[in-house]
Amino acid sequence: GLKKKEANVLVVGLDNSGKTTIINQLKPAESKSHDIVPTIGFTVEKFSGKSLSFTAFDMSGQGRYRNLWEHYYKECQGIIFVIDSSDRLRMVVAQEELEQLLNHPDIVGKRIPILFYANKMDMRDALSAVKVAHLLNLDKISTKPWHICASNALTGEGLSEGVEWITGQLK
Numbered sequence: 001g002l003k004k005k006e007a008n009v010l011v012v013g014l015d016n017s018g019k020t021t022i023i024n025q026l027k028p029a030e031s032k033s034h035d036i037v038p039t040i041g042f043t044v045e046k047f048s049g050k051s052l053s054f055t056a057f058d059m060s061g062q063g064r065y066r067n068l069w070e071h072y073y074k075e076c077q078g079i080i081f082v083i084d085s086s087d088r089l090r091m092v093v094a095q096e097e098l099e100q101l102l103n104h105p106d107i108v109g110k111r112i113p114i115l116f117y118a119n120k121m122d123m124r125d126a127l128s129a130v131k132v133a134h135l136l137n138l139d140k141i142s143t144k145p146w147h148i149c150a151s152n153a154l155t156g157e158g159l160s161e162g163v164e165w166i167t168g169q170l171k
């Protein structure tokens with residue numbers, strides 16, 4: 001049969017932002033895990049969109065593992081950056097990590113699409129996607145296509161909009 005085109009995506013963001021939960025929601029029912037624990041190092045996961053098969057590098061967001069992210073910048077065709085919209089205290093840390101990523105030599109000259117999930121939108125004190133975009137200075141990104149959606153990884157709300165956007169960028 002016809003084989004779907006494949007794409008590697010790098011999934012980054014601070015620890016506890018919901019990266020693994022998001023990828024788990026996107027996976028087919030039979031390969032979903034039932035208890036999600038903090039990622040150690042990284043894991044490689046597969047999921048499919050309408051016209052693309054994704055290989056996702058689900059990186060740990062813990063401080064001591066963040067130095068692993070850059071080793072995958074060269075081989076990824078897209079980036080998914082996850083933010084805990086309710087973690088106001090660490091929004092500046094997320095912004096700094098994003099800035100480092102954007103300034104990295106393997107990323108800076110590359111027209112790579114970046115999808116942002118303003119995750120945990122169900123939390124009472126969550127910031128809106130517009131507010132998160134503002135705090136992360138997304139309007140300064142001029143050389144790469146980017147898109148932000150609010151998401152709730154527990155229910156899956158908002159996730160497909162993002163996958164459709166990045167699929168459109170990569171196919």
Ligand code: GTP
Pocket residue numbers: 013014015016017018019020021022036037038039040059060061062082119120121122123151152153154
């Ligand atoms: P690391 O692997 O440590 O980098 O974390 P991670 O970004 O993979 O986060 P993970 O998916 O492990 O989720 C962390 C916690 O947040 C878990 O308890 C999840 O159930 C919870 N969580 C994830 N997404 C949401 C969400 O949209 N809403 C709420 N309320 N909780 C969420």
Ligand code: MG
Pocket residue numbers: 019020021037038039058059060061
């Ligand atoms: Mg994880």
